[in-house]
Amino acid sequence: MASEITYAEVRFKNELKSSGTNSDSPAAPKENTTPLKSNPAFPKLLLGSLLILFLLLAILFFVAFIIFFNKYSQLLEEKNYKISTKTSIHTNLKCVRNNSTMEGKVWTCCPEKWKSFSSSCYFFSTDAKSWNDSQENCSRMEAHLVVINNKEEQDFLTQNMDKNAAYFMGLSDPEGEGRWQWVDQTPYNQSATFWHPGEPSHSEEHCVIVNHPSTSLQWGWNNILCKDRQRSVCEMMKIYL
Numbered sequence: 001m002a003s004e005i006t007y008a009e010v011r012f013k014n015e016l017k018s019s020g021t022n023s024d025s026p027a028a029p030k031e032n033t034t035p036l037k038s039n040p041a042f043p044k045l046l047l048g049s050l051l052i053l054f055l056l057l058a059i060l061f062f063v064a065f066i067i068f069f070n071k072y073s074q075l076l077e078e079k080n081y082k083i084s085t086k087t088s089i090h091t092n093l094k095c096v097r098n099n100s101t102m103e104g105k106v107w108t109c110c111p112e113k114w115k116s117f118s119s120s121c122y123f124f125s126t127d128a129k130s131w132n133d134s135q136e137n138c139s140r141m142e143a144h145l146v147v148i149n150n151k152e153e154q155d156f157l158t159q160n161m162d163k164n165a166a167y168f169m170g171l172s173d174p175e176g177e178g179r180w181q182w183v184d185q186t187p188y189n190q191s192a193t194f195w196h197p198g199e200p201s202h203s204e205e206h207c208v209i210v211n212h213p214s215t216s217l218q219w220g221w222n223n224i225l226c227k228d229r230q231r232s233v234c235e236m237m238k239i240y241l
């Protein structure tokens with residue numbers, strides 16, 4: 001830049017000097033017109049770079065604003081989450097820090113006294129109710145009767161159950177026609193069921209329990225009368241904070 005400036009100044013002086021001898025040589029005017037043009041262009045160049053600088057600053061501010069706004073709205077969202085969980089019926093949560101680098105949802109929580117497995121929380125009742133009342137009781141706790149999706153979940157559940165009890169789950173056959181329905185509308189998958197041998201039986205028994213009869217070697221499912229009073233298991237999605 002500095003060398004350009006001196007170059008322009010020198011040329012300008014040269015031109016003033018040679019202005020009198022303009023007609024002397026044909027090459028002289030040519031030589032002079034170029035520096036003349038470049039000189040007024042210099043403030044233009046400065047103005048242009050200032051404009052670019054200003055634009056860059058404006059963009060920078062805009063980006064900074066966007067980032068700030070995102071952070072701020074994320075904070076707001078998180079706060080709302082905490083407020084809504086406080087106003088929910090579950091006042092005491094047990095949380096574990098989730099290792100994933102995903103921002104925001106880093107804590108996974110289950111209500112106190114509930115057990116955690118995979119992405120769900122489970123409540124094992126010690127009192128007994130009919131199937132309808134059990135499901136309604138789960139509903140009141142923002143949950144539903146347990147839906148067993150695979151062997152791992154079945155095993156987790158039975159590990160937490162009392163062999164001397166039976167537990168209602170979220171499977172029923174309201175019409176008594178063998179059309180088994182999960183309470184959360186999960187499609188019934190025959191190959192992911194754990195019926196005791198010979199079950200289901202008796203078409204008037206529309207509701208399903210998990211139990212471990214003394215006559216059986218293992219845990220399994222059995223259909224019983226819905227009005228029977230049994231323990232139950234409620235399931236809900238883990239809460240993300």
Ligand SMILES: *[C@@H]1O[C@H](CO)[C@@H](O)[C@H](O)[C@H]1NC(C)=O
Nearest residue numbers: 097098099100102105108119
């Ligand atoms: C962590 O969070 C991710 C995404 O929410 C979830 O897929 C994953 O199972 C969580 N890990 C634990 C240990 O809870």
Ligand SMILES: *[C@@H]1O[C@H](CO)[C@@H](O)[C@H](O)[C@H]1NC(C)=O
Nearest residue numbers: 095096097098099100101106
């Ligand atoms: C979290 O991640 C680190 C490294 O990825 C690992 O060493 C640690 O055991 C993880 N902790 C949990 C609770 O998953």
Ligand SMILES: *[C@@H]1O[C@H](CO)[C@@H](O)[C@H](O)[C@H]1NC(C)=O
Nearest residue numbers: 125126127128129134137232
């Ligand atoms: C019903 O819910 C209460 C808590 O609201 C709990 O103490 C009780 O064990 C539940 N009973 C059943 C059968 O789910």
Ligand SMILES: *[C@@H]1O[C@H](CO)[C@@H](O)[C@H](O)[C@H]1NC(C)=O
Nearest residue numbers: 130131132133225226227228
């Ligand atoms: C359970 O409740 C449903 C409606 O929610 C009702 O149609 C059904 O008769 C009830 N069953 C029993 C055994 O109370």
Ligand SMILES: *[C@@H]1O[C@H](CO)[C@@H](O)[C@H](O)[C@H]1NC(C)=O
Nearest residue numbers: 149150151187189190191192
């Ligand atoms: C049914 O369950 C089996 C065994 O768990 C599984 O391999 C299959 O994908 C399931 N089918 C559907 C449609 O979910």
